Amino acid sequence: xxxxxxxxxxxxxxxxxxxxxxxxxxxxxxxxxxxxxxxxxxxxxxxxxxxxxxxxxxxxxxxxxxxxxxxxxxxxxxxxxxxxxxxxxxxxxxxxxxxxxxxxxxxxxxxxxxxxxxxxxxxxxxxxxxxxxxxxxxxxxxxxxxxxxxxxxxxxxxxxxxxxxxxxxxxxxxxxxxxxxxxxxxxxxxxxxxxxxxxxxxxxxxxxxxxxxxxxxxxxxxxxxxxxxxxxxxxxxxxxxxxxxxxxxxxxxxxxxxxxxxxxxxxxxxxxxxxxxxxxxxxxxxxxxxxxxxxxxxxxxxxxxxxxxxxxxxxxxxxxxxxxxxxxxxxxxxxxxxxxxxxxxxxxxxxxxxxxxxxxxxxxxxxxxxxxxxxxxxxxxxxxxxxxxxxxxxxxxxxxxxxxxxxxxxxxxxxxxxxxxxxxxxxxxxxxxxxxxxxxxxxxxxxxxxxxxxxxxxxxxxxxxxxxxxxxxxxxxxxxxxxxxxxxxxxxxxxxxxxxxxxxxxxxxxxxxxxxxxxxxxxxxxxxxxxxxxxxxxxxxxxxxxxxxxxxxxxxxxxxxxxxxxxxxxxxxxxxxxxxxxxxxxxxxxxx
Amino acid sequence: xxxxxxxxxxxxxxxxxxxxxxxxxxxxxxxxxxxxxxxxxxxxxxxxxxxxxxxxxxxxxxxxxxxxxxxxxxxxxxxxxxxxxxxxxxxxxxxxxxxxxxxxxxxxxxxxxxxxxxxxxxxxxxxxxxxxxxxxxxxxxxxxxxxxxxxxxxxxxxxxxxxxxxxxxxxxxxxxxxxxxxxxxx
Numbered sequence: 001x002x003x004x005x006x007x008x009x010x011x012x013x014x015x016x017x018x019x020x021x022x023x024x025x026x027x028x029x030x031x032x033x034x035x036x037x038x039x040x041x042x043x044x045x046x047x048x049x050x051x052x053x054x055x056x057x058x059x060x061x062x063x064x065x066x067x068x069x070x071x072x073x074x075x076x077x078x079x080x081x082x083x084x085x086x087x088x089x090x091x092x093x094x095x096x097x098x099x100x101x102x103x104x105x106x107x108x109x110x111x112x113x114x115x116x117x118x119x120x121x122x123x124x125x126x127x128x129x130x131x132x133x134x135x136x137x138x139x140x141x142x143x144x145x146x147x148x149x150x151x152x153x154x155x156x157x158x159x160x161x162x163x164x165x166x167x168x169x170x171x172x173x174x175x176x177x178x179x180x181x182x183x184x185x186x187x188x189x190x191x192x193x194x195x196x197x198x199x200x201x202x203x204x205x206x207x208x209x210x211x212x213x214x215x216x217x218x219x220x221x222x223x224x225x226x227x228x229x230x231x232x233x234x235x236x237x238x239x240x241x242x243x244x245x246x247x248x249x250x251x252x253x254x255x256x257x258x259x260x261x262x263x264x265x266x267x268x269x270x271x272x273x274x275x276x277x278x279x280x281x282x283x284x285x286x287x288x289x290x291x292x293x294x295x296x297x298x299x300x301x302x303x304x305x306x307x308x309x310x311x312x313x314x315x316x317x318x319x320x321x322x323x324x325x326x327x328x329x330x331x332x333x334x335x336x337x338x339x340x341x342x343x344x345x346x347x348x349x350x351x352x353x354x355x356x357x358x359x360x361x362x363x364x365x366x367x368x369x370x371x372x373x374x375x376x377x378x379x380x381x382x383x384x385x386x387x388x389x390x391x392x393x394x395x396x397x398x399x400x401x402x403x404x405x406x407x408x409x410x411x412x413x414x415x416x417x418x419x420x421x422x423x424x425x426x427x428x429x430x431x432x433x434x435x436x437x438x439x440x441x442x443x444x445x446x447x448x449x450x451x452x453x454x455x456x457x458x459x460x461x462x463x464x465x466x467x468x469x470x471x472x473x474x475x476x477x478x479x480x481x482x483x484x485x486x487x488x489x490x491x492x493x494x495x496x497x498x499x500x501x502x503x504x505x506x507x508x509x510x511x512x513x514x515x516x517x518x519x520x521x522x523x524x525x526x527x528x529x530x531x532x533x534x535x536x537x538x539x540x541x542x543x544x545x546x547x548x549x550x551x552x553x554x555x556x557x558x559x560x561x562x563x564x565x566x567x568x569x570x571x572x573x574x575x576x577x578x579x580x581x582x583x584x585x586x587x588x589x590x591x592x
Numbered sequence: 593x594x595x596x597x598x599x600x601x602x603x604x605x606x607x608x609x610x611x612x613x614x615x616x617x618x619x620x621x622x623x624x625x626x627x628x629x630x631x632x633x634x635x636x637x638x639x640x641x642x643x644x645x646x647x648x649x650x651x652x653x654x655x656x657x658x659x660x661x662x663x664x665x666x667x668x669x670x671x672x673x674x675x676x677x678x679x680x681x682x683x684x685x686x687x688x689x690x691x692x693x694x695x696x697x698x699x700x701x702x703x704x705x706x707x708x709x710x711x712x713x714x715x716x717x718x719x720x721x722x723x724x725x726x727x728x729x730x731x732x733x734x735x736x737x738x739x740x741x742x743x744x745x746x747x748x749x750x751x752x753x754x755x756x757x758x759x760x761x762x763x764x765x766x767x768x769x770x771x772x773x774x775x776x777x778x
Contacts, residue, residue, distance in 0.1 A: 023695040049619075072692045074728075339667060381692050382619055384666055400696055403666055404703065 021364060021405035022387070026073040029369065031396035033068065034058045035085075037293070037331045038201065038249075040376040040388065043090030045069070045117055047100035051379045052076065053388060056085025056105055060394065067105060069117060072381055073398065077117060083108030087202035091216040093232045104218055106199040111218060113235075123235045125222060128195040131164040135193060138170075142189040148181035167195040197224040205252035205260055207232055217256050221247030221264060227274065229256060241279050243272055249294035251301070253315075261315055263301055265291035271303060273317060283317040293332025295345045302345045302357075304329040310347065310357065321360045327351035330392075333375035337385055342407060346387075348372030354389065356407070363407040370395055472578075484508045485516075485539075487567060487579050495586025496553040501546050502565060502579075506539035513539040516576070518547060521564040527583070528552045536567075553586035560585045607656040610773055611678050615704065616685030617697055618664035621722040624756040625685060626650075626661050629766060644668060645675075652770050659683070669700065676709035681769055682717045686739070688729040688753075694738045701739055705747075716772035717744070718765050719751040725758065748772050 039056030046052075053070040065081040090101040093115075103114040113121040137154050140146045146154075155170050166174075169188055176184055201221040206214045217238065218230040227241040227250075238256065245266035254260030254276075262274045269290050272281035285303075293304040299315045308328055312320040327349040335344045335356060344358040354366040354375070370391035380386035385401035427433055440447065488503040500520075506513045516536040520529055531549050539545060551563070560583045566575040614622045623639050623646075630650045642663040650657050660675050662668070682704075686697050704710060719741065721732040732753040736742070741749060750768045754761035 023699055025692045025695050072690070072728075381690065382617075383693055383696060398692065400693070402699060403669060403696075 021402055021407070022366065022399040023402055025386070025400045026396070026398040027369075028073065029391075029393065029395040031390070032060065032394045033390045033396050034060060034062070034394050035374050035390055037333045037374040037376065038087045039085050040374050040390075041088040041090045041103070042376060042378040042380055042388075043101050043103060044379075045090070045100065045103060047098050050381060053376070053380060054088050054090065054103055054105075055390075056081070056088045056107070058084055065107065067112075073396075081105070081107050081112075083110075083198075086199050089202055089204050089218065091204045091218065091232065092213055093215065095215055099213055104202065104204075106202040106220065109196045109198050111199065111202070111220065111230075111235075121235060123230065125197055125199065125220075125228075126237070128197060128224065129164070130167055130193050130195045131158060133158055134166055134170055138189060138193055141185055148185050149178075151185065152181065165195070167193045169193050197222045197226075199223075201247055201250045201264075203250045203252050205229065205262075206255045208255050208257040210255060214255075219250060219252050219262060221250050227262060227264065241274055243274075243281065244268065245270065245272075247272075249291060251294055251296040253296060253299075263294065263296060263315070265294045265303060271301070271313070271317075273315065285313050285317045285319075287311065292329050293347070295332050295334045297334065297343045297345070302332070304332045304347055310345070310360075312359070323357065323360045325349055325355070327353065330371055330373055331375055333377060335377045335387075337401065339384065340406070344407070346375050346377065348375055348389065358407070366399070368397060372397075483513060483569070483576050485513065485567060485577055487565070487577055488544075489565060489579050489581050491551075491581060491584060495584070496556075498551040498553070498583065498586075499548060500551050500563070500581065501548050503544045503546055504536060504539060504567070505544045506541045508541050510541060512541060515570040517568045517570060519566045519568060520549070521566065522551075523561045526553065526555050526559070526561050527563065528554055551583070553583075555586070558585050607651060607654060608773075609656050609658060610680050612657050612659045612681045612683055612769075613672070613675055613679035614659050614661045614683045614685065615672055615700070616664050616720075617687065617690075617693060617700065618666070620664060620685040620687040620690075620697075621720075621756040622664060622683075622685045623661055625683070625720060625722065625754070625762060626659050628756055628759045628762055629657075629659075641665065645671065652766060655770055655773060672704070673707055673709070676704075676707055680715065681773060682710075682715060683720065683765075683769070684717060685720045685722050686735055687723050688721045688732070688735055689723045689726040691728070691730065694735070698739045705744065714747055714776070716769060716776075717747055717749040718769045719749065720754045720756075720761070720765060721751055722754050722756055724753045724761070725755045 033055055035055055035057050041054040042051050043054060044051050050071065055068040055070065057066045057068050059065055062084060065084045067079050067081055069076045085105055085107045087106040089104050091104060092099060093102045100116065102120065105112045105114070109125045111123040112119065113123065134155065137146070137151055141151050152174060155166065155174055159166055159174070170193065173181070173184055199220050200223055203219050204216040205219050206216050209215070215232050217232050220228045220230065222228065223246055225243045225246055227243060227247065229238045230236070231238050243264060243266060245268035247264035247266050249265040251263040252260060260276050263271060264274070265271045269287045271285040271287065271291065273283040275282050287303065287305050289305040289307040291303050292306055295302045300320060301313045301315065303311045303313070305311060306328070308325045310323045310325065314320060325347065329347050330350055331348040333346050335346050336342070342358065344356050344363055347355050347357070348371065349355065350371050352368050352371050354368055354372050355362060356364040368389060368391060370393045372389045373392050374390045376388040378386065380388060380398070383400050387399045387401065389397040391397065484507040486505040486507050490501045490503070492499045492501065502518065516539070518534055518536055520532045522529065529549060529551055534547070536547065537545065563581045563583055565579045565581060567577050568575050614626055616622050618641065623642050626648045627635050627639060630648065642661060645660055645662045648659045648661055650659070660679070662672050662675070684701060687693070719736070721735040723729055732751050736751050741751065750765065752761045752765035754765065756762065
């Protein structure tokens with residue numbers, strides 16, 4: 001799949017070596033970075049104008065989650081994480097100088113906030129009320145009124161039918177073998193049971209100013225179908241909204257204190273749009289497949305789906321367009337080139353392509369050595385337009401957009417196709433034309449039937465004539481497979497003496513033809529042939545043999561007749577093939 | 593005035609004026625280098641990112657340099673080409689520690705060398721592989737490899753490792769430039 005339909009795209013918008021729009025700054029196939037676009041963030045973490053790349057790394061096989069900070073091509077710091085990261089974001093916490101952004105990393109049920117790359121705050125999601133039955137069971141276990149086996153059975157019963165799911169403690173208990181249960185109960189029975197959800201997605205939302213460097217709130221999406229907006233300084237929950245499903249991709253626009261829109265793509269294949277002061281989604285977009293990426297450009301949303309399609313919607317849920325992709329979409333991100341005011345969508349595909357679209361126009365294709373799993377575009381180091389890609393094999397690709405590069409409008413499939421501009425040759429509306437058209441409109445069926453009938457009759461007649469020709473060997477090409485022969489006759493001269501040349505050709509591939517005879521049938525009162533019957537030499541395959549004879553016209557009345565030439569096999573009466581030669585009028589005698 | 597000028601020129605008292613362009617990416621140290629080349633009483637203490645460009649003057653033993661210190665920021669780089677015609681020499685500064693943006697420096701150099709105002713002129717180019725004091729700096733040999741300087745065949749060029757903050761390597765480069773200009777003049 002990785003190298004599959006590579007060449008099908010045709011050359012449009014493609015980056016070739018020579019006139020590529022990108023400079024290859026760095027490629028390390030062994031960078032060992034395994035992550036998604038949500039876990040990539042670019043930020044000026046030290047406030048020195050040198051932007052760093054923050055990576056919430058899942059580790060190979062998702063085993064060793066780590067927080068990595070990259071400076072240029074190399075890793076600056078690396079620290080282990082307690083759980084797999086789900087999102088990373090840089091945001092400004094307070095309006096005071098120095099305005100260095102804080103780094104937020106969502107992992108498990110917590111958001112870890114770093115300042116100056118030092119741990120600063122840990123926000124945990126509020127605990128959920130536990131199942132009262134489960135609580136009761138553990139209380140009994142605490143007082144040693146039930147043994148571990150009964151506890152296990154009861155808990156399993158709860159797991160089967162209860163509406164409130166079990167806590168992680170009970171779930172872990174259910175996994176255990178018989179021998180380990182006693183110790184587990186002894187160790188955990190005194191602890192109160194807690195139920196906590198996990199963060200599935202995170203984004204940032206400006207607090208009260210629309211500026212580029214304004215204080216921002218964190219917006220969290222959780223596994224128990226909630227959206228939380230956090231205060232940037234106190235990390236208290238400012239507002240809570242409910243969704244019908246679990247959010248997986250989240251986009252925010254506007255300002256929290258004024259008016260804002262939250263767009264959440266959820267696991268039920270729907271996209272919900274929420275506004276300030278409404279606890280429930282205001283609009284719902286139903287996709288026909290699961291979303292794989294969500295990008296917001298101004299007021300339009302671009303969604304990638306598992307049906308290899310990019311869909312675009314307005315922020316009110318009206319569908320704008322759909323573009324098919326040649327391969328499954330793995331990840332999506334926003335490309336924003338501020339100097340040229342360009343905003344486009346980048347999509348990493350499973351066939352190792354990275355495609356850039358502005359609206360539905362394809363701007364550029366970048367071919368990568370491996371399928372891209374995460375994408376990020378922005379200021380990195382001191383370069384404004386840097387593209388960072390990580391690949392499925394853990395590679396890191398850094399490309400820089402050339403200063404002179406312009407994504408051409410005509411490079412993609414923008415605008416109407418050229419065929420639309422062609423003028424059709426429409427006939428003029430004469431009286432005849434109008435009458436004809438009316439007649440065609442009225443008697444269309446009858447005309448069609450009549451035409452079809454004639455056509456069938458014609459075909460039938462042609463077929464009959466062909467069969468007859470085959471049966472009587474009247475055709476100049478032999479039909480039998482054993483003797484493939486071709487005859488071609490030429491008459492030369494003005495008369496009264498003509499020269500008749502028969503070109504006989506053996507059309508078989510290897511077999512020579514032997515023992516053939518040629519006989520001419522003619523009206524003896526009109527013509528005289530010195531040799532009307534002669535033997536044919538052996539015919540070597542492929543060569544054309546001219547056989548010549550003279551024909552003398554005896555009549556001076558200016559009439560002509562047909563001479564039949566028959567090619568026969570020795571000992572057979574049916575001819576192999578025959579030719580009817582229409583003799584010309586003897587002009588020599590007429591003139592004389 | 594004209595007569596005096598001629599007279600002083602004949603006597604070798606007045607130094608020849610040379611226009612030099614100082615180019616390179618942002619944060620590569622162009623302004624710092626020019627600042628260090630100025631007489632010590634004219635140097636400024638704090639260097640800020642140049643906006644647009646600034647004109648600086650300094651003198652060596654036989655020449656008087658007028659330097660167009662161009663801003664290296666991406667949005668000002670399209671200003672460079674307007675000064676190519678006037679430039680009689682080019683100083684190109686490279687941040688040796690910025691491995692990632694070496695390709696950008698190469699791209700800008702290629703655009704410079706292929707510009708019609710530069711392409712067919714035998715104009716000396718001095719490269720400073722700057723910031724040699726930093727730990728992750730690459731050597732001047734490596735810099736010339738990364739920029740494929742060996743492909744410049746029709747122009748005299750020279751690369752110097754430098755540390756503009758301490759002023760190391762700057763004099764060597766300016767001496768070379770002075771020799772080149774005098775060789776062209778005579």
